[in-house]
Amino acid sequence: MTQVQTTAAGRLLELVGGDLRVPLVDGTTARYVNLDNAASAPALAPVAAVVDELLEYYGSVHRGAGFASIVSTEAYTAAREVVRGFVGARDDDLVLFTRNTTDAFNLLAAALPPGTTVVTFAGEHHANLLPWRRHAQTVHLPIPSGPAEALAALDGELHRLGGRGPVLVSVTGASNVTGEVWPIEEIVAIAQRHGARVALDAAQLAAHRVLDVEAWGVDYVAFSGHKVYAPYGAGVLAGRADWLDAGRPHVAGGGAVRRVGVDDVEWATGPARHEGGTPAALGAVAIAAAVRTLDAAGWDAIVEHEEELLQRLLDGLDALPGLRTYTLWDRAPDRVGVVTFGVDGLDSALLAAALGAEHAIGVRDGSFCAHPLMEHFGGGPALRASIGVGTSADDIDRLLNALSDIINNGPRWTYVEADGYVLPSPDPRPRPSLGGLLGATPVVVAGAPCRT
Incomplete structure (x- = not known):
């Protein structure tokens, strides 16, 4: 049965993995914040x-x-x-x-x-x-x-x-x-x-x-x-x-x-x-x-939910030092919940890796399969946070607080670049078994680098 909340401050619909807890590099766990819906969204529970x-x-x-x-x-x-x-x-x-x-x-x-x-x-x-x-x-x-x-x-x-x-x-x-x-x-x-x-x-x-x-x-x-x-x-x-x-x-x-x-x-x-x-x-x-x-769920409810969280995100990003968002049309009044941004002096891949490994926040880093558009914005990869029906106000606040921490204090772990990826080193986070497909040792990621 579809589960719909009445307030846009919480999740609008139930997602598979909506309460997933993931390991952090410091040995603790935290609820996963998925702000990468624009790339691939989790399944709705129904x-x-x-x-x-x-x-x-x-x-x-x-x-x-x-x-x-x-x-x-x-x-x-x-x-x-x-x-x-x-x-x-x-x-x-x-x-x-x-x-x-x-x-x-x-x-x-x-x-x-x-x-x-x-x-x-x-x-x-x-x-x-x-x-x-x-x-x-x-x-x-x-x-x-x-x-x-x-x-x-x-x-x-x-x-x-x-x-x-x-x-x-x-x-x-x-x-x-x-x-x-x-x-x-x-x-x-x-x-x-x-x-x-x-x-x-x-x-x-x-x-x-x-x-x-x-x-x-x-x-x-x-x-x-x-x-x-x-x-x-x-x-x-x-x-x-x-x-x-x-x-x-x-x-x-x-x-x-x-x-x-x-x-x-x-x-x-x-x-x-x-x-x-x-x-x-x-x-x-x-x-x-x-x-x-x-x-x-109703498209009016979906749009209202998204617009409330999008404004919360934009206001919070605007308040962070050295951060700029990417727009074509001067904050166009009609936009979906997708925001791309960069931080002065911080490599976007490192920032994305630190958000994931230290704060359990998933965002997209790279050029988003839109190279000419990113070159139009000055070239180089950036970060993208994207909102969905499973996003809550707490998710937005978690991202803003984590960004503030990293901008002010830097990453707290060590990271290395390998084959176009920036990864924590060492990476002590245990993986799920998936029926024996994955083991205790992280798998070497193959394929195109994530920054494309």
Whole structure:
């Protein structure tokens, strides 16, 4: 059952791990403060409950006659319709389940008609910059100093491109660096006037605001399950069917076909065309459970909760010496709970490591997969704190007090840099076993450094 509190000073919804206690390097433990929701949010408790229930009935989707397969198929089909309602899609739009927003935009990029030009802004997340470069002509508009400048630049570029083939305008709904909400309806109006389509990156918007593709006139929308408290490996692309039905299947394999011969294939249309292989049914159902829970909580309550905590955070950060926050539009009145900041004389990776190891606070350090935008702000990594439905006033105060302590006294532990990571050395914090996957000795982290 959804648990909702009536005051924005406390948690609005219950999260898995909301009362998690973690070890600190000094041998004590503390309640974990998760202020990294913009990167990947924990599961809502009702989402985990739905997934656990489905696991008992898990079976092959679209491929089995047994009762478990029937239940799994029905759940997967129902999840698609719940998501359709959540994004406000048109009746004839396709709703596809993908891995995440990046996967969704790569799918859409591969389905663009030949000769399509994609217009976007240079300050976008990499998921809305890189996929288009593989499949289309791309125009990167300069990072604007305000909404009016963004709209004027877009209008001018679309006028210049008039009559040169299909055009897709792809923009963020809310910045993953500054939290500023973009003027979506005005962007759509300009695009429609020039005969262009609009794709909306809603990765940072979907957990904070109502989406309404049909009312806005947006042609495509993408978001990730892990941003809306459903971290089970699925995402969404929803939008007009014509380009998607004509595009090359995203994953060639079983389920994406009507008939296969030795030398030929007849591909399916509709969602099946791009969902080859066994679908991520648990992820799709998790997304449906998450967005239903958010809808039930009420978007007015979600926005009120977030705005109260965001103002508390901004006021506290403004009072700290040597700290500056990053904004494009002079503290835009409409923004989601994402704040990026830097502290003079303190390396952001060291600061993030100290917050985690000494204060049990999780934040994001780096360039947030938005390198051009961070270069616009002067280059170099920074810190990001992000608010969610499980954030409380105590969480904000914990962060502000910890920042004040580190700024005034410095870190109290020793840290080393290794492969792009800053880690406590030594690190005596015991890890959970996870069924034997982890042991007492910390695992050497592999992959891209966290500062990207």
